[in-house]
Amino acid sequence: MDIQTFIETYAVARKGSDCLKWDALQERFGAEDLLPLWVADMDFKAPPAVEKALIQRVRQGAFGYSQNLPDYFSAFAAWQKKRHGITLESNWLRFSKGVVESIYHLIQIFTAPGDGVLIQPPVYYPFFNAVRETGRKLVENQLVQSADGSWQVDLAAFEKQLATGNVRLFLLCSPHNPVGRIWREAELQALFALCEKYDVLILADEIHQDFDFSETGFVSALQVAEGHFQERLVVVNAPSKTFNLASLLHGHILIPNHELRECFDQKIKPLSQSENNLLGQIAGAAAYRDGEDWFDAVKQVIWENYRYLRDYLVKTTPKIQVSQLEGSYLVWLDLSGLGLTDAQTVEKFIKEDCQLAVDFGSWFSAESSSFIRLNLACSPAVIKQACDRLATGALKRQLSAKRQIK
Numbered sequence: 129m130d131i132q133t134f135i136e137t138y139a140v141a142r143k144g145s146d147c148l149k150w151d152a153l154q155e156r157f158g159a160e161d162l163l164p165l166w167v168a169d170m171d172f173k174a175p176p177a178v179e180k181a182l183i184q185r186v187r188q189g190a191f192g193y194s195q196n197l198p199d200y201f202s203a204f205a206a207w208q209k210k211r212h213g214i215t216l217e218s219n220w221l222r223f224s225k226g227v228v229e230s231i232y233h234l235i236q237i238f239t240a241p242g243d244g245v246l247i248q249p250p251v252y253y254p255f256f257n258a259v260r261e262t263g264r265k266l267v268e269n270q271l272v273q274s275a276d277g278s279w280q281v282d283l284a285a286f287e288k289q290l291a292t293g294n295v296r297l298f299l300l301c302s303p304h305n306p307v308g309r310i311w312r313e314a315e316l317q318a319l320f321a322l323c324e325k326y327d328v329l330i331l332a333d334e335i336h337q338d339f340d341f342s343e344t345g346f347v348s349a350l351q352v353a354e355g356h357f358q359e360r361l362v363v364v365n366a367p368s369k370t371f372n373l374a375s376l377l378h379g380h381i382l383i384p385n386h387e388l389r390e391c392f393d394q395k396i397k398p399l400s401q402s403e404n405n406l407l408g409q410i411a412g413a414a415a416y417r418d419g420e421d422w423f424d425a426v427k428q429v430i431w432e433n434y435r436y437l438r439d440y441l442v443k444t445t446p447k448i449q450v451s452q453l454e455g456s457y458l459v460w461l462d463l464s465g466l467g468l469t470d471a472q473t474v475e476k477f478i479k480e481d482c483q484l485a486v487d488f489g490s491w492f493s494a495e496s497s498s499f500i501r502l503n504l505a506c507s508p509a510v511i512k513q514a515c516d517r518l519a520t521g522a523l524k525r526q527l528s529a530k531r532q533i534k
């Protein structure tokens with residue numbers, strides 16, 4: 129399917145549908161008339177197979193207690209095998225209401241209050257909350273930017289944190305939101321070898337795994353060194369990012385190690401007693417089974433949006449640095465070249481001069497306040513408008529700076 133056909137078929141006006149991205153602007157940003165490019169979901173309808181499966185189930189009309197779908201695993205595992213070459217075993221799988229909830233649970237199950245949990249900022253901000261709000265110690269290993277602008281792990285600093293920070297769990301974001309990295313297998317292997325050396329559990333959040341624009345390809349933590357680290361590994365993911373199903377509240381926890389699984393099954397009891405989400409499973413299974421053409425088309429739209437934004441900004445506003453997009457549909461922009469460095473000035477510029485709603489860099493790390501994160505999973509028309517607003521805002525800012533100098 130070409131991009132134009134995809135947009136004509138699936139782009140949907142979400143404003144007025146109680147959607148967080150478009151309808152909570154006043155509440156979240158203090159202004160209603162901003163163009164929203166924040167929160168990671170899509171302005172597209174889910175694959176038609178999802179709508180069909182949900183309608184069929186809803187028409188039946190009874191919503192009493194349900195069992196897990198017997199064919200869910202085969203649809204999920206076939207997707208993982210075909211798209212990523214990952215071999216899953218059905219007994220590894222547990223369901224959850226979402227990846228963030230799983231992270232809160234897994235931290236509580238596999239660490240004790242006061243234990244160190246290592247994260248690598250700038251990173252998805254609920255990671256900070258999950259560590260703090262469960263009473264664990266936040267250990268931060270900042271990613272570093274190399275001369276070519278790419279984001280890297282400081283391995284020596286990582287080891288130092290493991291050696292001194294009483295770290296029991298490493299929370300990996302792979303692909304990495306917000307910097308858009310797809311970690312190479314060698315990078316993951318180096319990190320995991322240190323986790324092995326210091327006996328640290330790895331919790332890998334792979335929710336963005338399907339949005340892979342890298343040359344080398346996404347490698348799951350499950351696959352590193354031919355599965356060598358599976359014994360100290362839990363992976364969380366979901367169909368929600370891939371197929372735009374976030375409000376159906378359904379995710380996966382994969383635990384290859386038998387003892388870790390037994391521990392999880394015991395300790396989850398006081399944390400969660402609710403049933404699994406039937407509609408989330410129905411939607412996920414239908415999407416994994418019949419959503420591939422839709423997904424390949426949405427990936428193209430995202431890539432074209434990225435290419436347009438990058439080329440447009442390079443041409444018109446080179447002082448805004450656009451990070452390389454390898455993974456996810458979120459692009460990370462550095463505004464420090466415009467003289468915007470502190471959180472307040474960036475926020476004022478984005479909201480007042482550009483009339484945009486974005487995820488601010490300061491949400492992802494105190495050291496990223498000059499950055500913003502934009503969501504590319506929308507119509508090209510929205511991206512074009514956002515680019516114009518950024519360029520115009522930057523120009524106005526430069527002109528007013530010149531006037532002040534005179």
Ligand SMILES: Cc1ncc(COP(=O)(O)O)c(C=O)c1O
Pocket residue numbers: 168225226227228229252301305333335336366368374378379
């Ligand atoms: C890295 C990462 N993990 C988890 C989530 C959210 O997952 P869920 O909605 O299943 O809690 C997001 C959403 O943006 C994300 O970027």
